[in-house]
Each structure stands twice: as C-alpha cells, then as structure tokens.
Amino acid sequence: MCEKIDRRLELPMIENLCKNYYDAKTFAHARRVAQLVEEDPRAMRLGPEFRDYCITLAYCHDLYEDTFIPHNEFDNELHEGICILTHYDFESYAEYCQRISHRDSEYFMTEVEYAAWIVKLNDMKDHLMQKETLTKRLKEKYLEGMAYLL
Numbered sequence: 001m002c003e004k005i006d007r008r009l010e011l012p013m014i015e016n017l018c019k020n021y022y023d024a025k026t027f028a029h030a031r032r033v034a035q036l037v038e039e040d041p042r043a044m045r046l047g048p049e050f051r052d053y054c055i056t057l058a059y060c061h062d063l064y065e066d067t068f069i070p071h072n073e074f075d076n077e078l079h080e081g082i083c084i085l086t087h088y089d090f091e092s093y094a095e096y097c098q099r100i101s102h103r104d105s106e107y108f109m110t111e112v113e114y115a116a117w118i119v120k121l122n123d124m125k126d127h128l129m130q131k132e133t134l135t136k137r138l139k140e141k142y143l144e145g146m147a148y149l150l
Contacts, residue, residue: 011055015031015059021063033122036126046114061082062085085100085119094145100120
C-alpha cells in the first residue's frame with residue numbers, strides 16, 4: 001500500500017502534484033489563491049506550520065471537484081480540508097458557503113475548518129479579481145457567498 005500524501009510535504013511537491021492533475025487554467029487559479037493565502041495575515045495567526053497547511057490546501061482546494069484524483073490519496077487533515085472546500089451537487093452555493101462559515105453552529109472552528117475558511121475567502125477574492133471572466137451572474141454568486149463567510 002502506498003503512503004498517503006502528507007500535508008507536510010514541501011510546497012513545491014504539492015504544487016507539482018496539483019499541476020499534474022489540474023488543467024492549465026485551474027492550476028493558474030490554484031496558484032493565485034495560494035499566493036493570496038500566503039499574503040493573508042490570518043494564515044499566520046497560528047504559526048508558520050499552519051500557514052503552510054493553508055497554502056497547501058489552497059493549491060489542493062479544487063482537486064475533488066475538478067479532477068479524478070482518488071480521495072484516499074491524502075492524509076486525514078488534507079483530505080478533511082479538501083472535503084470542506086468541495087461544493088457538492090446536492091447543496092446550493094449559499095448552503096455550501098454557510099457550511100464553510102459555521103455561522104449557525106455553537107462551537108468554534110477547528111484548525112482545519114479555519115484553514116478552509118481562509119482558503120475559501122481567498123478563492124472568492126481571486127474569482128472576483130478576474131475581470132475578463134467575471135460575469136454579472138458570477139459576481140452576484142460570489143458576493144452572496146461572501147455574505148455567509150464574513
């Protein structure tokens with residue numbers, strides 16, 4: 001049995017893994033989100049290891065939605081983070097954002113949930129910054145989702 005892909009792998013290895021699974025457009029998006037996360041001061045609140053996990057999760061955030069990578073390839077923390085960031089067919093975009101935000105729950109976020117929240121905010125930020133592909137409908141969708149996250 002192969003070892004699972006560990007979230008503590010060097011970032012260039014994670015970046016290369018994602019580059020092999022994503023198409024060029026999706027990989028460019030994942031790289032931009034990772035750069036935004038790296039610059040986000042919230043990612044450093046829990047220290048450099050947490051920031052690296054957030055960056056890794058940013059690279060991997062669309063793997064389950066946009067590729068055929070086996071879900072059992074990752075260690076538990078990375079798998080959990082990717083699952084949180086995966087928008088499933090059975091939920092609306094608002095439900096998806098509400099699930100990530102934990103606004104209706106009475107408990108605090110775990111570190112993995114907090115990392116996913118940071119990544120999702122930066123994912124939306126990247127989508128909203130892409131003026132050449134941002135339609136009115138997409139802008140409304142992301143702004144509605146942002147209202148659940150903030």
